[in-house]
Amino acid sequence: MDTKQVVNIDQVKQINMAAVYRLIDKLGPISRVQIAQSSQLAGASITKITRQLLEAGLIAEVSQQQSTGGRRATSLMSRPHFRLATVRLGRGILDLAMYDLTGQVHQKESHTLGAQTQEQLLPELIDYIGTFLEKQHKNKPIALALTLSGLVSPSNGFVIYAPYYELKQCPLGQILEQQFKLPTYVGNDTRAMALAEHYFGQSVDISDSVLVSVHHGTSAGIIIDGQVFMHRNRDLAEIGHIQVDPLGERCHCGNIGCLETICSNPALLARARKLLSQGSISKLKPTDSIEVLYQLAAQADELCEMLVRQAARALGKTLASVVNLLNPQVILISGEICLAQAIVFEEIHKSISHQALSSFAQQLEIRAAHYQNNPTVGGLALIKRAMLNGELLMQIIEQHSH
Structure with a gap:
């Protein structure tokens, strides 16, 4: 045979x-x-x-x-009663939550992390997760998921690169699985968030969507035919590093004029502070947060509105290329940038209608993501996917039959 x-x-x-x-x-x-x-x-x-x-x-x-x-x-x-432990590893912060399969949160907590390197991070991470899991003695979770920004191989939870903690070639999924004796899933936070929107949020019953997250950086998660778009199990959609201004500023990735140098929270604040120091008039103070900048933009503060429109135009220009490549039904926007939603969506729509194929642009919807302040829900989506594709189902059934 x-x-x-x-x-x-x-x-x-x-x-x-x-x-x-x-x-x-x-x-x-x-x-x-x-x-x-x-x-x-x-x-x-x-x-x-x-x-x-x-x-x-x-x-x-x-x-x-x-x-x-x-x-x-x-x-x-x-039956949705099973508990699922989810962790979001952010920049100096760790969010933990316990969900059931419907997406309802049963417990959550946050901790500030002191770690800045892989050697410092792993013991701190294991300690916090271990303490959190010990509190669940009556409802032991069936799985654990962790999301973080960076490049991840989702098939084995291998972190190729995570800049903030200097994580490189780290078998994080394997480490956590051995430590806690739970099926463990590790994934990129934006890709996982796109999946969460597809299962529970703004793109339910929509087969093709793109989620764009504007926070410290700018990243995207692409859903094609209900699945996270990947190639040979590698992450895709690093749209923050598409060049939008060849004469722009140097990006931390080493290139010039990446989208992140114009459309990200640190880039907007840096530009605002520079202009304020040069004498620009605005209600914004140099010490104000990004939330204040977006709120003032929405209230027609001239400087803040100009900066946000500039960022949204750069984002729209990049998204026009994404629309031409993938023809999604919906684009979701996530982040504090949604505080100036009317301005931002107007500029994105304009850029897409000018630069994308008209038949693609006309059918496209732009929406604010449902999950704006729920960092752990991406982990829930990774576990839900493992249930729906049968991987975790088989493990649960095998455990039960022994």
Whole structure:
């Protein structure tokens, strides 16, 4: 027999298990007959899969559907009671939360981190996560997820590069999994946030979307056909390092005039302070926060509005190229920049309508992201994905059967 024709039985099991669970999760209450009709799987396979899911507590039988003459069909629904531990590693801050599968938060806390290098970070991280998990003695989570800014290989939780903590070639997923004995998922925070919007937020039921996050830097997460867009398991969409001004300022990446040098919170504040020191008139004070700058822009403060329009035009120019490449249905904007939403969206719309294909631009919607101040929800999305693709389902079922 040709080895190419040898089917990986475990893989088929996982695919079938995931297909049944997804239908129950999305359409429940749903009968086994309806699952068979939608999945094209044999009745015997569905009976076996649903039995395993029931025994592991992943789904539940609920009130019977209206009889059509024969025996009443029992409906099935997914059970959201499982707890999921999520961590967001930010710049000098650690956010932790406990969710259930519907996205409801049951506990959350934040800590300031003193660490600045990989050697300092790992013990501090393990200590805080360990203490948080110990508090969950009654509701032990089924999985752990961590998101951070930087380049990550999501298949194995390997952090290729995370600038703030000098993390390089760090097997973070493996370290956490060994330490806490939980299935662990590590991913880029913006890509994970795009997925969270797709599962629970502003792009539910939309197959193709782009999330742009404007914070300390500018990054994007692309969803194509309901999946995070990646190539050979590598992160894509580093739009912050697309050149928008060849005569601009040097970026920390080494290049000149990247989008981040114009459209990011530090870039806007730096430019505002420089202009204020040169005598520009504004209600903005040099010590004011980025939130104040955006709020003043929305209130038509001349200097602040000029800076925000400039940043939004640069972002729109970059997004026009993204629209031409990918033709998304929706672009979501995340960050404090949404405090000046009317100005920002107007400039983005203008840039896209001038520079993108008109048939693409006309059908495009721009929305503020739903999750603006919920840093841990990206981790929830990574665990939800592992449930829906069958990876975590299989682990839970295997644990239950032992």
